[in-house]
Amino acid sequence: MSVVAQQISASKTYSVLLRDSAFQFRRPSSADTYERKNSKWKPPQAAVIPSIHLPMRSSEVKNRTYPEDIKSLRLVTAVKTPYLPDGRFDLEAYDGLVNMQIEQGVEGVIVGGTTGEGQLMSWDEHIMLIGRTVNCFGGSIKVIGNTGSNSTREAIHATEQGFAVGMHAALHINPYYGKTSLEGLVSHFESVLPMGPTIIYNVPSRTAQDIPPSVIRALMQNPNLAGVKECVGNDRVQQHTTNGIVVWSGNDDECHDSRWNHGATGVMSVVSNLVPGLMRELMFGGKNPSLNAKLMPLIEWLFQEPNPIALNTGLAQLGVVRPVFRLPYVPLPLAKRLEFVNLVKQIGRENFVGKNDVLVLDDDDFILVGRY
DSSP states (O other), X not given: OOHHHHHHXXXXXXXXXXXXXXXXXXXXXXXXXXXXXXXXXXXXXXXXOTTOOOOOOHHHHHXXXXXXXXXXXXXXEEOOOOBOTTXXXXXXXXXXXXXXXXXXXXXXXXXXXXTTTGGGSOHHHXXXXXXXXXXXXXXTSEEEEEOOOSSHHHHHHHHHHXXXXXXXXXXXXXXXXXXXXXXXXXXXXHHHGGGSOEXXXXXXXXHSOOOOHHHHHHHTTOTTEEEEEEOSOHHHHHHHHHTTOOEEEOOTTTHHHHHXXXXXXEEEESGGGTOHHHHHHHHHSOOOHHHHHHHHHHHHHHTSSSTTHHHHHHHHHTTSSOSEEETTXXXXXXXXXXXXXXXXXXXXXXXXXXXXXXXXXXXXXXXXESOO
């Protein structure tokens, strides 16, 4: 049989089948239409077990962080974010710097804080860096993500993302520039506290608004409040600790007395980027006024200009990060860089991070990036 004949035969067979009642589509009757209109539609049932949650895996239980785990931290570094010459994150240098902190006994890092220049990051960059820090180092050190904002909506969204990528705690500043009332401060913090362990950060020199003890007391009953990073001074630290609130000093120059005389748990430090071992000794080894005095010239040098200008300059001079600045930050002038070389020699190069000789660096060695 030819191909054409086969096609004609198949067509006839198909026509016969269509005439057969078993292969014809039945037109809906009026009774069918009535039944369909008056029957109650039932949605498909999802494969869920009501009111019964799947048990957490053992690894999830083991790695879960509670506010009590954060409250015990004595030395936390507000870690610097290094850059490549085009302004992108230098993740290799970042990993090296965090490793140096871990090796010298630091217990936690703040990612994307003021020192880490979170204010110069997009939220995508910010959350990525938090997630990377958790994935690479979360088993050895507590990762505190700076997910605060002057917008409550942004603070909520960033905090959700931060906990989703595994951060152990959130750091929240009070709304700056577009300041709010004391009642507004309480409402702002109450919006983010339910998500996980939270540290409130009070630094009026940057926000132009103090968070008074009354606001903290209003939030005390929330179990997720881990404590306060306090920059107002040791009298305020004492007020909090007297009321049973966990406090970390946010001022390196006051942290020794905060810890040993005023009840602070420890410090959230900038200078520990440079000398983590000495800062651990200061926070763990009991009162040590001689070591505190030894570190004071370095601390004063670090804060002669708004942080993190001097820290970025010093880490570049130590060869730990590239001499790249995201604007509007610019390096310290030559005279100040010479001062840093002398400070390193006085304190001892072996106490600083990195292994390279400390250099002065020329002005032309620094790269300033405005578009990144």
